[in-house]
Amino acid sequence: MAPEWSGFDAPRAEAAVRELLLAIGEDPDREGLRDTPARVARSYQELFAGLRSDPSLVLERVFDENHEELVLVRDIPMFSMCEHHLLPFHGVAHVAYIPGPQGHVTGLSKLARLVDLYARRPQVQERLTSQIADALDHKLDTRGALVVIDAEHQCMSARGVRKPGARTTTSAVRGIFKTSASTRAEALNLIRSG
Numbered sequence: 001m002a003p004e005w006s007g008f009d010a011p012r013a014e015a016a017v018r019e020l021l022l023a024i025g026e027d028p029d030r031e032g033l034r035d036t037p038a039r040v041a042r043s044y045q046e047l048f049a050g051l052r053s054d055p056s057l058v059l060e061r062v063f064d065e066n067h068e069e070l071v072l073v074r075d076i077p078m079f080s081m082c083e084h085h086l087l088p089f090h091g092v093a094h095v096a097y098i099p100g101p102q103g104h105v106t107g108l109s110k111l112a113r114l115v116d117l118y119a120r121r122p123q124v125q126e127r128l129t130s131q132i133a134d135a136l137d138h139k140l141d142t143r144g145a146l147v148v149i150d151a152e153h154q155c156m157s158a159r160g161v162r163k164p165g166a167r168t169t170t171s172a173v174r175g176i177f178k179t180s181a182s183t184r185a186e187a188l189n190l191i192r193s194g
């Protein structure tokens with residue numbers, strides 16, 4: 001079992017899904033639903049694996065490239081679960097940072113891994129955005145970090161207010177992106193130009 005999956009109580013999750021099926025008036029023992037509690041438990045294990053992951057490990061390896069300019073990874077596919085309804089919200093994340101005075105950079109894939117790590121938890125979009133920016137800012141010793149997430153919430157499209165297509169954009173800025181309007185504008189323009 002992968003280490004990040006330890007701590008997940010599969011029998012408890014299965015029992016809860018069985019209860020839910022009973023609560024909606026279904027027969028959990030009919031053929032089509034017989035394996036559903038186990039399937040849902042496995043999918044929750046995967047969808048919430050970020051609860052058992054450590055961001056320091058993701059950003060542990062840095063390269064000494066003496067690069068002190070902007071690094072931006074755009075259009076990172078993002079999939080998360082809203083903590084209010086346990087329904088998916090998904091879209092894209094744009095993650096930018098400017099390395100600190102030592103010019104240390106991290107692997108580009110690590111920025112996408114960081115998005116996954118925080119997305120795979122019960123979330124709200126604002127906190128997800130801030131957590132990614134804070135992790136970069138604190139653990140990578142950057143001059144600044146900027147994260148923008150654009151997502152559609154299924155709790156707003158499949159139910160409730162029922163507005164499919166409505167998108168939510170959130171941003172979090174740290175360090176020089178907060179203090180320098182021109183640095184912030186440069187990053188936002190690059191994001192938009194995609």
Ligand SMILES: Nc1nc2c(ncn2[C@@H]2O[C@H](COP(=O)(O)OP(=O)(O)OP(=O)(O)O)[C@@H](O)[C@H]2O)c(=O)[nH]1
Nearest residue numbers: 082083084085123124125126153155156159160161
């Ligand atoms: N700020 C924020 N709100 C969210 C997010 N995900 C879901 N929500 C909102 O959380 C709110 C929960 O509101 P409640 O009134 O407690 O729940 P509800 O009766 O199901 O609300 P409706 O969705 O309006 O039917 C809703 O307005 C959702 O749209 C998110 O990531 N950020």
Ligand SMILES: [Zn+2]
Nearest residue numbers: 082084085155
């Ligand atoms: Zn919701």
